[in-house]
Amino acid sequence: MAKKKIVAATGCPTGIAHTFMAAEALQKAAEKLNVEIKVETHGQVGIENALTPQDIKEADGVIIAADKDVQADRFHGKSVVDVPVAKGIREPETLIQQILNGQAPVYYASDYKGSGEQDANNVEGATHHTNGKWIHTIYKHLMNGVSHMLPFVVGGGVLIAVSFLFGIYSADPKHEQYNEFAALLKEVGGLGFSLMVPILAAFIAESIAKRPGMVVGFIGGLLASQGGAGFLGGILAGFIAGYIIILLQKLLKNLPRSLDGLKSIFLYPVLGIFLIGIIMKPIIIPVTGLNEGLMDFLASVQSTNPLLLGLIVGAMCGFDMGGPFNKAAYVTGTLLLAEGNLYFMAGVSAACIAPPFIIAFATVMFPKYFSKEERNAGAVNFILGSTHITEGAIPFAAKNPIVVLPIIMLGSSIAAIMTYLFKVQVPAPHGGFLVLPVVTGAFQWVLSILVGSLVGALLYGMYRKKAAQKKKIEG
Amino acid sequence: MKQMIQPEFIKLQATASSQQGVFQTIADIAVANGIANSAEAVVEGLKAREEESTTGFQEGFAIPHTQVDEVKKPAIIIVRTETGIEWESFDGKPAFFFLSLLIPKSEAGTTHLQALSALSRALINEEIRQAMLTATTEIELAHIVSQAISREDD
Numbered sequence: 239m240a241k242k243k244i245v246a247a248t249g250c251p252t253g254i255a256h257t258f259m260a261a262e263a264l265q266k267a268a269e270k271l272n273v274e275i276k277v278e279t280h281g282q283v284g285i286e287n288a289l290t291p292q293d294i295k296e297a298d299g300v301i302i303a304a305d306k307d308v309q310a311d312r313f314h315g316k317s318v319v320d321v322p323v324a325k326g327i328r329e330p331e332t333l334i335q336q337i338l339n340g341q342a343p344v345y346y347a348s349d350y351k352g353s354g355e356q357d358a359n360n361v362e363g364a365t366h367h368t369n370g371k372w373i374h375t376i377y378k379h380l381m382n383g384v385s386h387m388l389p390f391v392v393g394g395g396v397l398i399a400v401s402f403l404f405g406i407y408s409a410d411p412k413h414e415q416y417n418e419f420a421a422l423l424k425e426v427g428g429l430g431f432s433l434m435v436p437i438l439a440a441f442i443a444e445s446i447a448k449r450p451g452m453v454v455g456f457i458g459g460l461l462a463s464q465g466g467a468g469f470l471g472g473i474l475a476g477f478i479a480g481y482i483i484i485l486l487q488k489l490l491k492n493l494p495r496s497l498d499g500l501k502s503i504f505l506y507p508v509l510g511i512f513l514i515g516i517i518m519k520p521i522i523i524p525v526t527g528l529n530e531g532l533m534d535f536l537a538s539v540q541s542t543n544p545l546l547l548g549l550i551v552g553a554m555c556g557f558d559m560g561g562p563f564n565k566a567a568y569v570t571g572t573l574l575l576a577e578g579n580l581y582f583m584a585g586v587s588a589a590c591i592a593p594p595f596i597i598a599f600a601t602v603m604f605p606k607y608f609s610k611e612e613r614n615a616g617a618v619n620f621i622l623g624s625t626h627i628t629e630g631a632i633p634f635a636a637k638n639p640i641v642v643l644p645i646i647m648l649g650s651s652i653a654a655i656m657t658y659l660f661k662v663q664v665p666a667p668h669g670g671f672l673v674l675p676v677v678t679g680a681f682q683w684v685l686s687i688l689v690g691s692l693v694g695a696l697l698y699g700m701y702r703k704k705a706a707q708k709k710k711i712e713g
Numbered sequence: 714m715k716q717m718i719q720p721e722f723i724k725l726q727a728t729a730s731s732q733q734g735v736f737q738t739i740a741d742i743a744v745a746n747g748i749a750n751s752a753e754a755v756v757e758g759l760k761a762r763e764e765e766s767t768t769g770f771q772e773g774f775a776i777p778h779t780q781v782d783e784v785k786k787p788a789i790i791i792v793r794t795e796t797g798i799e800w801e802s803f804d805g806k807p808a809f810f811f812l813s814l815l816i817p818k819s820e821a822g823t824t825h826l827q828a829l830s831a832l833s834r835a836l837i838n839e840e841i842r843q844a845m846l847t848a849t850t851e852i853e854l855a856h857i858v859s860q861a862i863s864r865e866d867d
């Protein structure tokens with residue numbers, strides 16, 4: 239059998255000691271295991287014993303033992319073990335064994351152009367390991383969007399909530415409650431809120447395709463948000479935008495190098511925004527159509543039975559939290575309110591208040607399984623929920639919609655069903671608990687919401703616990 | 714190359730019993746031998762590097778190093794303490810054999826840096842580690858290190 243060949247790159251921030259210890263350790267281990275190895279060192283002196291494209295091509299695998307960038311793009315398509323430099327010193331044999339046993343995942347650089355060209359392309363150099371786990375990659379992109387969206391939700395939401403303290407109609411200049419300061423709060427808060435979906439889309443795309451992706455994602459998110467496609471539309475827009483840029487990068491790969499500058503400042507934004515528009519527009523239309531159909535349907539179900547109605551309203555409000563389904567239920571409630579039906583809105587409100595409460599209670603009941611940032615955001619959800627701002631739950635739901643949305647829908651449904659069974663009447667279309675004084679059956683209403691929220695919180699907390707334990711075992 | 718390691722740069726049976734003490738001992742040797750002009754700066758530099766990540770290796774070896782303006786010429790200073798000191802080494806064992814690499818900020822030539830990296834590589838070699846551990850005099854140890862750093866890189 240021919241001797242296996244491995245290439246490696248080592249590097250540490252100072253580039254004096256560990257880089258070379260790791261290199262030596264790997265060489266010794268390779269000798270012992272009868273493997274041919276070539277180790278490139280990224281030391282203070284610069285790159286020594288540099289790997290040639292030929293070396294990389296012939297290698298059976300690559301070991302990166304570095305705490306700094308060693309231009310991993312070169313290893314596109316190879317089996318790569320990527321570890322901190324200390325691991326290279328401590329367990330070099332294990333690393334080599336991983337390559338020999340075929341346990342090393344294949345590395346993909348998204349913008350591979352061959353060695354030596356990476357530096358010119360750092361704007362578009364979005365590299366990511368797939369590790370064969372595409373779900374993890376999607377999760378990473380989603381999280382990038384969510385973490386950037388969170389401050390907008392909290393900042394905007396709290397200001398809107400504060401404006402309600404001045405009265406539910408305090409921002410309406412025609413109403414007697416009108417207060418100039420409250421109107422200002424609601425305006426700026428609302429502005430922050432309205433950027434939520436575009437920011438989500440922008441930073442999902444940014445995670446996929448760096449700055450060119452962000453631009454296109456932002457526009458896609460704006461289209462989704464203005465077209466009424468809500469946060470689900472935003473997630474869709476973000477991913478589409480990111481992959482539009484990846485596609486463009488592939489298509490424009492063969493343009494001369496001298497056009498690189500033109501690409502990032504002209505070609506990507508112009509073509510990208512054009513394409514996202516073309517793609518998003520037709521997607522938004524069916525969503526909006528669906529939206530209107532649902533409204534008609536809801537009004538007809540209202541007369542049938544409260545259980546079914548509660549289930550539907552709860553599921554709709556919890557499904558996209560501020561998106562088209564939620565809004566369809568909400569608008570229906572408002573319209574029925576105008577016709578003197580105070581029952582329908584009570585269920586809608588309960589179902590809209592429950593999701594942020596589910597999050598808030600879960601972070602209080604299961605603090606161990608939430609990060610500090612999440613616990614703080616969870617506390618804010620008490621305020622948001624109390625004021626009928628469902629969107630506070632979005633950042634949590636967006637992390638894993640497939641599991642979290644059904645939990646929230648269930649909690650919302652319980653709250654809505656109980657509200658309908660208690661025949662609670664709510665005369666205001668917004669404001670949450672601030673309108674309690676005018677609610678008929680206020681106690682039963684709050685009880686319904688709390689029961690729904692606690693059930694949801696329990697389930698969500700248990701899910702987080704399970705997820706955390708699973709992670710522990712895997713890690 | 715010989716100037717980088719001399720018997721005067723080595724202190725066996727040092728009394729330091731803490732990380733701070735070890736850094737101070739290294740810095741004092743550096744100043745006394747005209748390697749650096751500020752003991753304080755050397756201590757700070759070593760400490761800053763240590764905070765980034767441990768320089769502890771294994772079997773009691775550690776390689777604290779720094780590159781600061783106050784170091785005037787590159788040198789290897791060796792301190793061997795009587796007691797082991799917790800250094801967050803890979804094998805969890807306390808460190809007692811400190812090979813400290815001091816490099817001037819302005820170090821342009823690559824020769825010295827290569828010598829230092831050669832020393833780092835040498836540490837992986839068990840025979841050289843054993844030889845260092847069994848050396849009983851400063852002169853003997855200086856000779857071993859000097860040979861290790863001028864060893865041809867393969």
